[in-house]
Amino acid sequence: MFSIFASLGLVVTFLNKASVVNAVAGVTTFNDYTTQSGVACAGFSPTNSQGTNTFAAAMADLSPLWTGAKCSGTKDASKCSGHGACTNCAGPACAGEQQCGHCFNVKCTGSLDGETSGACSGKTVKVKIVDACPSTHPANYCKTAAFGGTIPDREACEASGVNAFDIATTARSTLSSFQGNLNIDIETTTC
Numbered sequence: 001m002f003s004i005f006a007s008l009g010l011v012v013t014f015l016n017k018a019s020v021v022n023a024v025a026g027v028t029t030f031n032d033y034t035t036q037s038g039v040a041c042a043g044f045s046p047t048n049s050q051g052t053n054t055f056a057a058a059m060a061d062l063s064p065l066w067t068g069a070k071c072s073g074t075k076d077a078s079k080c081s082g083h084g085a086c087t088n089c090a091g092p093a094c095a096g097e098q099q100c101g102h103c104f105n106v107k108c109t110g111s112l113d114g115e116t117s118g119a120c121s122g123k124t125v126k127v128k129i130v131d132a133c134p135s136t137h138p139a140n141y142c143k144t145a146a147f148g149g150t151i152p153d154r155e156a157c158e159a160s161g162v163n164a165f166d167i168a169t170t171a172r173s174t175l176s177s178f179q180g181n182l183n184i185d186i187e188t189t190t191c
Contacts, residue, residue, distance in 0.1 A: 023185035024065070026163030027112050027154050030172050030181070031058065033131070040071075041100035044130035048168035051128070054191070055171040057106075058131035059099050060157035060164035065186070069096025073136030077147055084149030086138035094132040103128050103191040106167065106175070106184050112155065113180035120176045125167075128191060133157035133166045155181055 033039065033056045036046040040058070050056050061070045073092030081087050104127050108120035133140065135158050143151035144158050153159040157166070163186055176182060 023107070023187045024163055025109070026063075026065075026106075026165060026184050026186045028106065028165045028167045028182050028184050029155055030169045031056075031166045032169045036131075039130045040094040040097060040132040041130045044100070044128075046131075048170040050130060051191075054103065054126045054128050055168040056130045057104070057127035057168065058133040058157075058166040059097075059129050060133040060135065060159075060162070060166075061094065061097070062135050062157065062160045063163045063165075064161060065163050066097070066099060068098035071097070071132055071134035071136055073134065075136060075141050075147075076138070079138040080142035080147040080149075082148035084143050084147075084151065086142040089137075089139050091137040091139065092134050094134055097129075097132050099129045101128065101130075101191065103189050104165075105187045105189045106165065106171075108176040108178075108182045109185055110183045111176075111178045111180060112183050113178075115178045115180055118176060118178035120178075120182075121174060123174055125171045125174050126189060126191075127165065127167055127171070131166070133164060 033046045071092045071094040079088040107124045143149040143156045
């Protein structure tokens with residue numbers, strides 16, 4: 001009888017551990033989606049709200065969370081001003097993005113920019129992937145030091161292996177009182 005209960009205890013323990021979702025570390029910048037004419041994901045509109053308490057987000061195509069083919073295009077210095085801006089800002093196609101419409105819970109873990117005045121709120125927000133943040137978009141790579149800009153690669157969707165999101169500006173005050181970009185924890189969730 002003891003061995004049956006012991007086996008059941010192991011199964012329950014295993015099931016409890018198997019159902020635990022672990023957060024992964026990432027970073028977020030912020031974007032006002034209402035200023036865009038469109039988004040990379042078909043069927044979604046460029047709005048900051050993607051439903052009740054759900055914010056729009058883009059995922060970097062260099063992110064380990066990204067699934068599907070990377071966005072098309074190449075980096076071309078002739079599209080950059082040499083001072084952190086693009087002169088020809090046409091973006092690449094991201095037809096292979098498979099995270100479109102998927103949701104994630106995001107929680108602030110600290111200031112990405114080293115701010116000391118401000119704090120994480122401890123609150124979690126839900127984001128829905130409606131756009132892409134392609135490493136081959138001149139609006140991203142032209143900001144980096146390699147092309148004359150001053151923005152760190154991890155804040156421009158240019159750092160391979162970094163889970164980088166670009167979340168609607170309307171989520172910023174819910175996540176923290178920091179003024180800049182954030183370190184975050186990310187968990188998959190239902191929409």
